[in-house]
Amino acid sequence: MNEAFLNVLKNEGVVSIVSWGSDEPHIVNTWNSYVNVTEDGRLLIPAAGMQSIEKDIIVNNRVKLTLGSNNVQGLRAMGTGFRIEGTASFFHDGAEFDMMKGKFPFLSRVLEITVSELKQTL
Amino acid sequence: MNEAFLNVLKNEGVVSIVSWGSDEPHIVNTWNSYVNVTEDGRLLIPAAGMQSIEKDIIVNNRVKLTLGSNNVQGLRAMGTGFRIEGTASFFHDGAEFDMMKGKFPFLSRVLEITVSELKQTL
Numbered sequence: 001m002n003e004a005f006l007n008v009l010k011n012e013g014v015v016s017i018v019s020w021g022s023d024e025p026h027i028v029n030t031w032n033s034y035v036n037v038t039e040d041g042r043l044l045i046p047a048a049g050m051q052s053i054e055k056d057i058i059v060n061n062r063v064k065l066t067l068g069s070n071n072v073q074g075l076r077a078m079g080t081g082f083r084i085e086g087t088a089s090f091f092h093d094g095a096e097f098d099m100m101k102g103k104f105p106f107l108s109r110v111l112e113i114t115v116s117e118l119k120q121t122l
Numbered sequence: 123m124n125e126a127f128l129n130v131l132k133n134e135g136v137v138s139i140v141s142w143g144s145d146e147p148h149i150v151n152t153w154n155s156y157v158n159v160t161e162d163g164r165l166l167i168p169a170a171g172m173q174s175i176e177k178d179i180i181v182n183n184r185v186k187l188t189l190g191s192n193n194v195q196g197l198r199a200m201g202t203g204f205r206i207e208g209t210a211s212f213f214h215d216g217a218e219f220d221m222m223k224g225k226f227p228f229l230s231r232v233l234e235i236t237v238s239e240l241k242q243t244l
Binding site: 012013014016018020024025027029031062064066067068069070079081083121122 | 134135136138140142146147149151153184186188189190191192201203205243244
């Protein structure tokens with residue numbers, strides 16, 4: 001994983017997750033600090049609501065995420081941002097669920113993003 | 123304008139702007155501090171790239187934006203976020219262009235968002 005990306009996760013900020021099924025795109029948000037990166041590079045995110053993603057991925061499981069921080073050095077200046085493409089699924093049991101539930105007691109499911117592209121945009 | 127929203131703009135963070143034309147949605151990002159609110163409630167944002175929005179709005183001028191800050195009190199806890207719906211256009215001359223160019227010399231056009239809905243999500 002890109003080091004700047006991991007540094008962004010240590011600096012709080014808003015993550016946007018965009019999903020799209022058969023109608024218009026939907027956006028949900030989470031915090032940088034809620035994004036857990038697994039050893040094999042998947043992103044695990046606590047989900048309480050996120051019903052729009054759940055509906056959209058029945059039709060199309062692709063998602064796009066953006067996040068960044070003004071406190072992390074970017075490509076040319078201070079402040080960096082990332083655009084991620086991947087596929088989404090939810091799970092609600094298992095060892096990774098238990099680990100996430102321990103960190104985020106409010107979650108009802110875990111949103112798992114399998115990353116196909118991670119692009120530093122700034 | 124919502125006071126919490128105006129406070130978010132004073133705290134740096136990543137803004138996501140989603141547009142969608144005839145294919146998949148596209149996301150571009152800007153910074154909270156780059157969003158200028160006019161007296162009549164439009165959002166003016168400096169545009170250097172943002173070609174995806176320009177292409178999409180030929181087909182569909184609706185956009186969705188999200189932004190927030192962990193440093194602004196939200197509805198129930200510290201940290202707040204907003205989801206905005208509106209329509210987008212670009213302009214490249216006039217008094218508002220000159221004002222924006224003065225603040226953001228790197229811009230080539232100004233992205234103008236006419237807000238139809240501003241929803242505090244957190």
